[in-house]
Amino acid sequence: MRLLVCGGAGFIGSTFVRQRLREHGDEVTVLDKLTYAGREENFHDFAGEEAFAFVRGAIEDPEAVGGAIAGCRPEAIVNFAAETHVDRSIAEPDAFVKTHALGTHVLLEAAREWGLRYLQVSTDEVYGSIEEGTFTESSPLRPSSPYSATKTGADLLVQSYFHTYELPAVICRGSNNYGPYQYPEKLIPLMILNALHGDPLPVYGDGMQVRNWIHSTDFAAAIGHVLEHGQPGEVYNAGGPDEEPNMTVVRRIIELTGASESQIEHVTDRPGHDVRYSLSSEKVRALGWEPKVRFEDGLSQTVAWYRENAWWWEPVRSGDYREYYERQYGRALS
Ligand SMILES: NC(=O)c1ccc[n+]([C@@H]2O[C@H](COP(=O)([O-])OP(=O)(O)OC[C@H]3O[C@@H](n4cnc5c(N)ncnc54)[C@H](O)[C@@H]3O)[C@@H](O)[C@H]2O)c1
Numbered sequence: 001m002r003l004l005v006c007g008g009a010g011f012i013g014s015t016f017v018r019q020r021l022r023e024h025g026d027e028v029t030v031l032d033k034l035t036y037a038g039r040e041e042n043f044h045d046f047a048g049e050e051a052f053a054f055v056r057g058a059i060e061d062p063e064a065v066g067g068a069i070a071g072c073r074p075e076a077i078v079n080f081a082a083e084t085h086v087d088r089s090i091a092e093p094d095a096f097v098k099t100h101a102l103g104t105h106v107l108l109e110a111a112r113e114w115g116l117r118y119l120q121v122s123t124d125e126v127y128g129s130i131e132e133g134t135f136t137e138s139s140p141l142r143p144s145s146p147y148s149a150t151k152t153g154a155d156l157l158v159q160s161y162f163h164t165y166e167l168p169a170v171i172c173r174g175s176n177n178y179g180p181y182q183y184p185e186k187l188i189p190l191m192i193l194n195a196l197h198g199d200p201l202p203v204y205g206d207g208m209q210v211r212n213w214i215h216s217t218d219f220a221a222a223i224g225h226v227l228e229h230g231q232p233g234e235v236y237n238a239g240g241p242d243e244e245p246n247m248t249v250v251r252r253i254i255e256l257t258g259a260s261e262s263q264i265e266h267v268t269d270r271p272g273h274d275v276r277y278s279l280s281s282e283k284v285r286a287l288g289w290e291p292k293v294r295f296e297d298g299l300s301q302t303v304a305w306y307r308e309n310a311w312w313w314e315p316v317r318s319g320d321y322r323e324y325y326e327r328q329y330g331r332a333l334s
Contacts, residue, residue: 001227004025004074004116005048006059007081007106009034011182012121012174014042016080016220017052024224031065033058035095036320037183041312059103065110072189076117076227079107082151085185086125087328089147090271092113100150101157108161111169118158118169119227124212124239126152126173129274136280137173137235144272159233168232172223175239178298179216180305184316185324187211188299191250192306193313195259199334205269207247210276214240215293222281224318225289236287239279242295249299256303267329 007013008030020026032038034056035275046154048050048133053072057064059081069077081103104120111118111291127135128142141156143149161167178188194201222238230236254261281291293301306313325333 001076002072002074004029004068004072004077005025006031007038007076007077007121008032009038009040009054010080010084011037011042011179012078012177012216012219014181015179015216016078016223017043017088018046019217019220020224021046021049021051025051027072029053029055029068029110029212031055031057031059031068031075032081035083041315042181054305057290059107060098062106062110065106069110069114069116074116076119077111078119078121078223078227079104080121082121083147086145086147086269087185089145089150091327093146094148096150096292100154104154104157108157108167108169112161112165112167117227118167119160119223120155120169120171121223122155122171122173122176123148123151124173124277124279125235125274126155127277130276132280134239134278134280135237137189137237137283144274149257155235162233170226170232171228171235172226172230172284173237173279174219174222174236175212175214175277177216177219179302180309181312182216183319184313187246188249188253188302189306189313191253192257192303193317194333195253195257195263196307197334198259198263200265200331201250201254201259201263202265202267202329203246203250204267204273207250208245208275210245210278211248212239212243212244212278213295213298214238214291218291220295222284222289225287226284229287236284236285237279237281238289238291239281240295241291243278244295252299253283253303256300
């Protein structure tokens with residue numbers, strides 16, 4: 001396939017691009033604004049390949065989107081482009097509204113105009129928190145943060161383009177991702193890098209928030225699978241095989257890095273923090289996808305990757321991220 005992958009310079013988008021180039025022989029053009037989270041370093045192992053091209057631009061800019069489509073003539077748009085950090089959405093929601101609402105609208109209009117298939121990458125956070133049981137695709141949408149509320153708005157807009165204009169659009173909602181190339185503001189890389197540097201490990205509240213962990217290669221594969229086999233107009237959940245409370249994840253990272261439990265520091269909980277996310281993936285499993293990486297193995301591979309790839313995270317830890325960290329946690333990184 002020829003694909004336009006929006007937000008392909010980020011964590012999961014670049015994992016998806018690598019997979020499509022290596023395992024499916026696709027031609028891929030990435031359109032990405034390169035926010036703080038988007039990095040050309042994520043293309044390091046395929047940047048020079050003929051089947052790959054990169055265009056810098058924002059999805060809310062119709063000219064950038066039209067130019068990218070005219071340049072690569074894709075069969076489908078896959079949209080990963082998003083502001084993705086809940087804490088930042090609480091501090092500064094503006095960019096979330098712009099990218100998720102306006103950006104998704106511009107992409108849907110372009111897909112209509114050019115007659116393209118469309119896949120929206122979404123999140124389990126649109127369902128809100130669940131104390132027991134698990135969310136299916138027909139569960140009510142109850143987002144709780146500006147991040148999840150704007151992602152939900154984008155999903156509803158995508159569905160309206162299917163119902164109103166018969167745009168062949170699908171949505172794939174993932175649970176919490178982890179793996180190589182994840183920006184260190186997120187729980188797992190934050191804890192790994194702080195543990196390796198002897199910095200405190202800031203745990204929100206009691207740390208008993210439960211997340212349903214999926215390795216980024218498994219979520220990328222689910223997205224590819226839904227793109228190829230999903231029914232237009234449908235939503236597909238892709239949850240990971242394991243659920244763990246944050247404290248268990250932090251303790252496991254301490255073991256894997258040789259850090260000390262004394263580094264754990266309980267900090268004031270995130271406002272409106274969701275207690276538990278859990279996704280049922282029966283519908284996408286029925287299409288033939290299943291997750292391959294168990295959390296135990298994926299986490300130790302991820303710790304090893306961060307240990308071995310200082311070239312990737314050193315520029316981040318020494319740049320703007322330091323200021324963000326100080327604002328967020330009220331103390332400097334070592
Ligand atoms: N990380 C997770 O745990 C998780 C779980 C489920 C779903 N998702 C969804 O997967 C997608 C990718 O998440 P990620 O963790 O890889 O995010 P990320 O923050 O690592 O990457 C986001 C990418 O989007 C780009 N971007 C942001 N705004 C843009 C704009 N206006 N125009 C063009 N590009 C823009 C950034 O430059 C970056 O490359 C998002 O839609 C997110 O909601 C993430």
